[in-house]
Amino acid sequence: MIALSGGVGGAKLAFGLARVLAAGDLTIVVNTGDDFEHLGLLVCPDIDSVTYALAGLSDRERGWGLAGETWGFMAALKRLGGADWFNLGDHDLAMHVERTRRLAGGRTLSQVTAELSGALGIAHRVAPMSDQPVRTFVDTDTGRMAFQPYFVRERCAPVVSSLDYVGAQDARPSPAFSEALARPDLSAIVICPSNPYLSVDPILALPGVAEAIRASGAPCVAVSPIVGGQALKGPAAKLMAELGAVPGNAAVAAHYRGLVDGLVIDAGDAADAAAIEAAGMAVLATASVMVTDEDRARLACECLDFAGRLV
């Protein structure tokens, strides 16, 4: 099966799926719209969040980055007058330096991602959505800006009027993504609980991806990132409101209509199910907030079971 994932939230379900599926049965396709060149290094925040989660290296208390991270580089960079708006931990930095070095040597992002996740002991395939650069930009009330300045430097404060995924039309799905989509035995596609606009839409914006999902015959289920009308993390609910929708599972369902066969929502939002089902999308209401590893594996199983019932 295929999991489509953004960063931290998506990585939790990706971890659960990797717990319950054999390595050959799961391809985790990760958003690269958040990637950016910083200090001469290619930083891929979502790939790294997924990689660190699967390797068991994530800092679960802080909610992002590596456990046991240190910040000597940032302190020294600040002393030198370098750009300090984006925090790069000392250990995390090794990933960006080594990735950039390997890319400069001619390897693709797919190859480098496979190598580096393999070095950390990850058996499952982690693949970028594309080997060509795609960069998310937001148009806001304070101007157009790239994703990371919006997300990190401006802390998502600007009001967004539209998004676009620069380069998507000229990019191709990565080889692992294309191969997984083309497998005749593709059993399911799971859209992880990631931001629909910032994490999932860049993947769906790649030429042929939405069509291939529809044509695959495999059921596609999405896990809503909205619980109780709020995003567990990040600006999903704020963006929904800015883009004219009422933040909630109905808006998630409307966003994915025509692509997704079933939506997983939190048990506390079970009252949302009837309207979504009435509009033609199956709903599974279950405990969708993942705190422990067991939560992650259980939700993964429930998603697979739900998808299996939609065939």
Add this chain to the structure above:
Amino acid sequence: MIALSGGVGGAKLAFGLARVLAAGDLTIVVNTGDDFEHLGLLVCPDIDSVTYALAGLSDRERGWGLAGETWGFMAALKRLGGADWFNLGDHDLAMHVERTRRLAGGRTLSQVTAELSGALGIAHRVAPMSDQPVRTFVDTDTGRMAFQPYFVRERCAPVVSSLDYVGAQDARPSPAFSEALARPDLSAIVICPSNPYLSVDPILALPGVAEAIRASGAPCVAVSPIVGGQALKGPAAKLMAELGAVPGNAAVAAHYRGLVDGLVIDAGDAADAAAIEAAGMAVLATASVMVTDEDRARLACECLDFAGRLV
């Protein structure tokens, strides 16, 4: 005046000179023959040793790098299967990343060195010997290799038969170096106690430098890096023997003959003075091992005084 310096040993005297001279009266010209591209970053070990020493940031117990350094990056890089033969501390890394970024933006190594040393509060001019790349290579009994693999990875174990400074003939002295050499009021040139072959000869190999030193009219004094027949640090004595000389101050004097007017040797080696003086080079025998800041400043004063007496 001008100080010519390699790394750690030279940086001690450079620190002393900066203690006793006004900022406008001292240009510290640093060897770049040890520089190398590593992990996509330009590492300039001698510039950084001088910069850290002048900024009061050196680790004096370990003898190189920054005090309070941490090693999270290296641990994470090793975990990823990256090249781990050259240790880059977390704080030190900020220098290489920021330098590389600024160079990629079109600044010269001279400009970047001035900016970064200025950011660390250094008032005196620290200049690379050249803005064009010069790379020291050694021919050894185990083959030809670049300086850093020889020095760090092989720990100077191979027997050296010759050295060369690739790029030196096509390089130019840096603007600050050229300007300092051309000053009509140039009072002295001090060659710091650095390795003659590895740290000083690359500087002297730049077109016109040796001629300009001779033509300047300013006295040139060198501080011997050899004490009691041994190098205080590094492979200077080993190299001398491999290149056919008896390790000692007489060999240092012979090496610099025709360029240097006076040699500073350690008081414990005072017996070497007569033969060196008989061959036409003045000698100052004094306590040349610098342990404290006061040692550094005192030796700097003695060098300046010695040079003044050679006019």
